[in-house]
Amino acid sequence: MPDTVLFYVFSAVAVGASLLVIGQRNPMYSIMLLIASFGALSALYIQLDAPFVAMAQIIVYAGAIMVLFLFVVMLLNAPQEDAAQWDRTHPLRRSGVGRFGAMLAALLTVQLVWALLRVSDASAVGARGDVAELTSVRSVGRVLFTDYVFAFEATSILILVAMVGAVVLAAREEKR
Amino acid sequence: MDQATLRFIIQLAIIGFTFFMLINASALLVLAERKIMGFMQQRYGPYLVGPHGLLQPLADILKLLFKEELRPKGADKWLFTLAPIISVTAAFAAFAAVPWGGETTFFGLLDTPVKLGVADVNVAVLVVFAITSMGVYGIVLAGWSSNSKYSLLGGLRSSAQMISYELAYATALASVVMLAGSLSLRSVVDAQAGYWFGFIPRWYLFLQPLGFIIYMIAGVAETNRAPFDFPEAEQELVAGYNTEYSSVRFALFPQAEYINMTTMSAVATDLYLGGWHGPLLERWGLGWLWFLIKVGLILFAYIWVRWTVPRYRYDQLMQFGWKWLFPAAVLNLIATAAFILYFNA
Numbered sequence: 001m002p003d004t005v006l007f008y009v010f011s012a013v014a015v016g017a018s019l020l021v022i023g024q025r026n027p028m029y030s031i032m033l034l035i036a037s038f039g040a041l042s043a044l045y046i047q048l049d050a051p052f053v054a055m056a057q058i059i060v061y062a063g064a065i066m067v068l069f070l071f072v073v074m075l076l077n078a079p080q081e082d083a084a085q086w087d088r089t090h091p092l093r094r095s096g097v098g099r100f101g102a103m104l105a106a107l108l109t110v111q112l113v114w115a116l117l118r119v120s121d122a123s124a125v126g127a128r129g130d131v132a133e134l135t136s137v138r139s140v141g142r143v144l145f146t147d148y149v150f151a152f153e154a155t156s157i158l159i160l161v162a163m164v165g166a167v168v169l170a171a172r173e174e175k176r
Numbered sequence: 177m178d179q180a181t182l183r184f185i186i187q188l189a190i191i192g193f194t195f196f197m198l199i200n201a202s203a204l205l206v207l208a209e210r211k212i213m214g215f216m217q218q219r220y221g222p223y224l225v226g227p228h229g230l231l232q233p234l235a236d237i238l239k240l241l242f243k244e245e246l247r248p249k250g251a252d253k254w255l256f257t258l259a260p261i262i263s264v265t266a267a268f269a270a271f272a273a274v275p276w277g278g279e280t281t282f283f284g285l286l287d288t289p290v291k292l293g294v295a296d297v298n299v300a301v302l303v304v305f306a307i308t309s310m311g312v313y314g315i316v317l318a319g320w321s322s323n324s325k326y327s328l329l330g331g332l333r334s335s336a337q338m339i340s341y342e343l344a345y346a347t348a349l350a351s352v353v354m355l356a357g358s359l360s361l362r363s364v365v366d367a368q369a370g371y372w373f374g375f376i377p378r379w380y381l382f383l384q385p386l387g388f389i390i391y392m393i394a395g396v397a398e399t400n401r402a403p404f405d406f407p408e409a410e411q412e413l414v415a416g417y418n419t420e421y422s423s424v425r426f427a428l429f430p431q432a433e434y435i436n437m438t439t440m441s442a443v444a445t446d447l448y449l450g451g452w453h454g455p456l457l458e459r460w461g462l463g464w465l466w467f468l469i470k471v472g473l474i475l476f477a478y479i480w481v482r483w484t485v486p487r488y489r490y491d492q493l494m495q496f497g498w499k500w501l502f503p504a505a506v507l508n509l510i511a512t513a514a515f516i517l518y519f520n521a
Contacts, residue, residue: 028255028320035313052359055302063309064339067316071335074320074328137299137359 007047014040027073031066038062052137179287186282191294198271202434203233209479216483243423248323251420255321260421260428263314266307267435273303274442275362277452277464291362292452292464300361301349304443308398311436312338315400315417318429322420330416333406333490337397340497341404345394347505348387351512352380352447361443365451381448386508388448390501392477395440397497399433402482406490441474442467449474 017037024030038061045054144152207222207229214221222229247256277292297303312335319331356364370378381388397404408416418429445451449470452463488496 028252028317032255032258032313032317051297051299052302055299055306058306059302059309063306064342067309067312067335067339070313070316070320071332071339074316074332074335 003047007044010040010043010047013037014044028070031069031073034069035062035066038066052140183286183290186286186290190290190292194271194276194294195268198268198435198438201438202431203237205434205437205475205479206233206236206430208475209482212476212479213483216480237427240423240427245423245425246420248420250323252321252323255317256420257425259314259318259321260425260432261314262317263311263432264428264435266311266314267432267439270304270307270311270439271435271442273297273300273307273361274439274446275300275365275451276442276467293362296362297360299359301353301359301364301447304361304439305346305349308436308439309338309342311432314429314432318421319417322417324420326413326415326419327417330406330408330413330419334400334417337400337404337406337493337497340494341394341397341501344390344497344501344505345398347502347509348384348391348394349447351384351387351505351509354509354512354516355380355383361446361451365446365453368450369453377450377453379448379450384448384508384512386504387512388444390505390508391444391448392474393501394505395444396478396481397493399436399440401433401437401478403485403487404493405482405487406493437475437478438471441471441478444474445470 014037017033017040021030021033021037024033038057042054042057042062045051045057210232211221211229222232225231225235247253272294275291275293275296279289279291281287281289315334316331319327319329319334322328352364353359356367358364358367364380368378368380372378372382376382400406400408406416408418413419418426421429445467451470452467454463454466
């Protein structure tokens with residue numbers, strides 16, 4: 001019973017905060033709400049007996065990535081968006097971009113419905129063995145370095161390429 | 177009273193005790209810092225309030241409580257209030273996953289032993305790391321929401337510094353986790369019980385001397401202490417991120433800093449110094465006194481470093497973090513992995 005109550009509380013926080021993220025005009029508030037949403041998500045992971053995933057979520061997303069977001073917003077010192085001007089000039093308001101966005105949203109909805117229909121059998125997860133064992137650090141590490149080693153290494157090279165690219169771009173800026 | 181109720185009450189008492197000790201730690205550290213600083217600068221330090229100035233922290237808190245709370249006109253109302261709360265909450269919450277004593281039945285009061293510590297989490301190392309990394313938001317938001325150039329510079333410096341030193345810090349942690357084969361701080365401590373050759377304690381300090389040094393340096397940087405106290409460098413930024421704060425809101429920042437120092441020292445004790453394991457006291461069920469002594473020694477070293485080493489320059493800080501500390505931590509990690517493979521294969 002308390003589990004169910006907690007599940008609804010954290011779900012409400014996650015959904016509510018995510019909705020508010022896109023409803024904010026102040027980018028600083030958006031970032032803080034996104035962090036709150038990540039926090040609620042990681043609480044849900046803990047409820048699913050996956051403490052490692054929960055902590056990874058906080059360390060990687062709420063801890064590292066959002067600090068970078070905050071850093072960028074602070075450096076640019078983005079002003080509060082003016083509603084009237086935003087409506088007229090924002091590139092997202094152009095019809096082509098708008099249509100593309102609508103298409104993406106529709107695609108995402110179809111995907112979500114399809115995924116939800118597929119896993120409607122709630123016992124499917126439990127049938128595959130102990131959840132806590134499946135998501136333990138040991139088994140995650142083993143699977144990452146055996147079955148998914150190609151994807152893992154490819155991702156690391158992708159990140160390395162992005163990093164080198166950023167360094168090259170920043171260095172070129174300095175010479176001018 | 178049945179055992180279940182008794183257990184519940186004792187668990188609550190342990191949580192309350194931990195909270196009480198943390199609050200006291202921040203008060204005592206303020207006094208200790210000023211006393212030790214006085215000693216090092218050949219003067220007395222606070223000595224008027226109470227015997228030998230022992231009540232000075234109480235006087236400081238009372239003074240701060242009765243000060244007027246000010247908020248700059250252009251400050252962001254919500255974030256300005258939220259920032260110190262985030263700082264101090266993250267500081268307290270991080271300690272929840274730190275065990276500070278072995279198992280005890282409280283002299284036969286309980287039929288099954290209870291573990292000393294707020295929560296026994298099986299990914300405790302990650303929990304402490306995750307929550308302490310949340311503390312940076314308090315500082316960054318304080319810097320941004322104050323609408324003051326000194327505060328903003330302090331906040332920016334703090335976020336850059338914490339991102340840089342978190343890497344070395346986490347890599348040093350990973351080496352110990354590999355040695356112990358567990359992410360639970362309690363198992364890491366229990367893996368350090370006993371002695372080599374009958375007299376050298378099996379502390380990871382002796383297996384990971386480089387890791388310990390890296391952990392301590394990164395820890396000092398993470399808690400924004402001198403010689404890495406750039407977010408509040410007095411000579412450059414007035415007081416850095418907390419320039420515009422006053423009264424209780426101001427008091428929460430140093431409190432968070434001192435509690436973070438305590439957490440950092442407690443985790444170092446658990447990871448490298450064998451936690452509550454030690455001769456004699458442990459046999460009488462007072463192992464947690466060893467824990468206190470070890471944490472106290474590390475905290476003394478913290479203060480000692482602050483008043484003997486001058487502040488770095490900002491570019492030196494970044495160069496040191498990325499070009500020396502992080503590569504050293506990675507080398508230490510690889511060497512540890514090779515060591516484990518060689519001796520366990």
